[in-house]
Each structure stands twice: as C-alpha cells, then as structure tokens.
Amino acid sequence: MKIGIFDSGLGGLIIAKAIRKAMPEYDYVYLGDTKRVPYGNRSHEAVYEYTKECVDYLFRKENCAIVIIACNTASARAGNEGRNEYLTPSPSPCKGEGRKILGVLIPAAEEAAKFERVGVLGTLGTVSSGTFPKEIKKINKKTIVFQNPAPMLVPLAEEGEIKNALPFIKKYLQPFANKKLDALVLGCTHYPIFKKEIRNILNVGVNPVRGRGSLRALAASNGIKVISQDEIIPKKLKEYFVKHPEISKKLSKGKTAKILVTDITQSVNILTKKWFGANTKPRLVNI
Ligand code: DGL
Secondary structure, X not given: OEEEEEEOOOOHHHHHHHHHHHOOOOOEEEEEOOOOOOOOOOOHHHHHHHHHHHHHHHHHOOOEEEEEEOOHHHHHHXXXXXXXXXXXXXXXXXXXXXXXXXXXXXXXXXXXXXXOEEEEEEOHHHHHHOHHXXXXXHHXXXXXXXXXXXXXXXXXXXXXXXXXXXXXXXXXXXXXXXXXXXXEEEEOOOHHHHHHHHHHHXXXXXXXXXXXXXXXXXXXXXXXXXXXXXXXXXXXXXXXXXXXXXXXXXXXXXXXXXXXXXXXXXXXXXXXXXXXXOOOXXXXXXX
C-alpha cells in the first residue's frame, strides 16, 4: 500500500519531496486538486467536500494506507478544526479499515508552542478558522499568537513569481512589526517557496520598509525562528511510523512516486518538475 499526499494544488509537492527524501523506500502518490485551487478563500463546506473527494480517491483508487493532507486550509477547515492527534476523523468510506489521515497543521503548532510570541501566516481560510491559535494554545497556553492572511502568495507561488512576491511578503509581514515575535509559522504549504526571502526580511533586514520602521524592528530582533513544514513533517511522519507499526507495516517499498492532478496546464507541467523533480510527469485524473 502507498502513502498518499494531498494538496489543493502544487505547494504540497514541497512537503512531498521532503518526505520522500527522508523516506525514499516507500511508494508515494500525490494528488493536487489543480482544477479547484485555491481553497484558501472558499467556504468551510466547499473545502470539506473537495478534501473528502480527494482523500477518498487516494484511499479507493490508489490503495493508500495513509493520506497526509499537505494543505493547511484543508487541515484547518475540513478536519473538524484539527481535533485529535492530527487531522481526524477520516471522512473516507474506508474509515474502519485501519487507514489513517494526518494533517500538517498540528506538527507545526507543536513546534510553535515552544515559543512565547508567535506569528502565523496563512490563507484567509486557515486564519479565519482560528485553528492555529487554538491548537498552539492547547499545547502551551502561554504562547501569544498573532495571525495574518497572505492570500496573494499562493497564486504567486503557483506562477513561480518569487521575485515579484517581495512587496507582498513585506506587506504581509508588516502587521507583525513590533510584536516581538520569537517565531513565525509558514502556515501554508506554498509559503516554503518564499522561505529564503522571508528569512532574509525577518532576520537580515533586506530592504526594510522605509520610514515605518516596522520591518526594521523585526529585523533588529535576535533572530526569528521560521517554522516551515517541509522541515518538520518528514521527521514527525518518521516518528509516527515508528509509533504505529500497524500502518507502516502495510506500506510497500517500491521507491515509486506518482503525481496526479485534476487539471493539467503548462504551469502545472513546469511546476511539478521544478518542485518535485526534473523527471516528473503529472497525470490527469477525474475524481
Ligand atoms: N495549500 C494550501 C494551504 O496550505 C494553500 C493553497 C490554497 O489556497 O488552496 O493552505
């Protein structure tokens, strides 16, 4: 059986690549709902319905033993606000067959809860769900959480517009100014694309916004830890497999990876190669 990884689009490929690098022995299938991306500004009901369809597809058609929802919006909105350990309950008809769904939000919340003052960047859906503050505070009630939505970063990432994203990144970091952050959570699977730029602005102070002093204040701090899910999920998943042999023993070890999408465009072809590997050939599926 395979490990399924689902995202609303292609941003989850960054997490998928990191997971595969850490555990290359397994068989992976990635499903990106490129036809309906972005999920970030959709209703709770729509995100739940789309997520359920995609997860069901991975269980039914791809015989996955476990599905990782590599999408914070789906983890936050479709997962009963992240109740239980990761993302449960399974909305799948395969529920009861010992299959498992994990999200990416709780592992990031666990990291964030180690700090006192935390900023969270996410989609509108993730931020308005309030799931990050709720989950972080469940672990450490002393952590103060500030959130800001960064809606333009998803289309910019999907278009590969890294340099042109800089003014938007600064705009989205602005509300964190003078908040004396210890850490910033990149609460969207697409944001690791801009990790370098964000780290530069936060900690090196590249091009601080003139006159307002806000980003200067951020940059002047002694280093803000940037919590990026591609850096934490592989380790957490490895630990999960050790703790749950009933899942890991079902996984086949053929070292394969299949990338499925619900719509193929030129940019889907370009980005799957760029974000997952040069030999990646996305396949169109009807879910
Ligand atoms: N992958 C989604 C997330 O992590 C962002 C993209 C979208 O809005 O669909 O929140």
